Amino acid sequence: MDYDRYRTLAELVRxxxxxxxxxxxxxxKASGTSKSxxxxxxxxxxxxxxxxxxxxxxxxxxxxxxxxxKAAHESEQDAIAGEKK
Numbered sequence: 001m002d003y004d005r006y007r008t009l010a011e012l013v014r015x016x017x018x019x020x021x022x023x024x025x026x027x028x029k030a031s032g033t034s035k036s037x038x039x040x041x042x043x044x045x046x047x048x049x050x051x052x053x054x055x056x057x058x059x060x061x062x063x064x065x066x067x068x069x070k071a072a073h074e075s076e077q078d079a080i081a082g083e084k085k
Contacts, residue, residue: 003067008078010044012071016061017042030060047075 006012017027024042028035033053040046049057049072058065 003063006071007074008044009047009049009068009071009075010042012063012068013038013057013061014042016063020061022060027057027060031056044075047072047079 003012003016006015013027017024022030024035024038028038031038031053033056037046041049049068054068054072055065057063058068
């Protein structure tokens with residue numbers, strides 16, 4: 001699957017989850033994190049994830065770890081740009 005259309009971590013996780021037809025609860029269980037934390041990620045509230053969680057999300061969503069890292073970097077750049085305004 002081509003996930004290049006998703007730029008930020010929020011867009012990537014939500015988009016991939018919907019493509020995989022998973023609920024937040026299913027992804028939370030598969031990635032070993034809470035549903036509320038995944039909701040924060042998908043809503044762009046939280047974009048800093050540990051390498052361990054990024055790896056588990058990659059596995060659960062069939063995405064490469066490097067793609068998740070790229071999306072997290074884009075999210076970080078957006079946050080930095082927002083702070084400068």
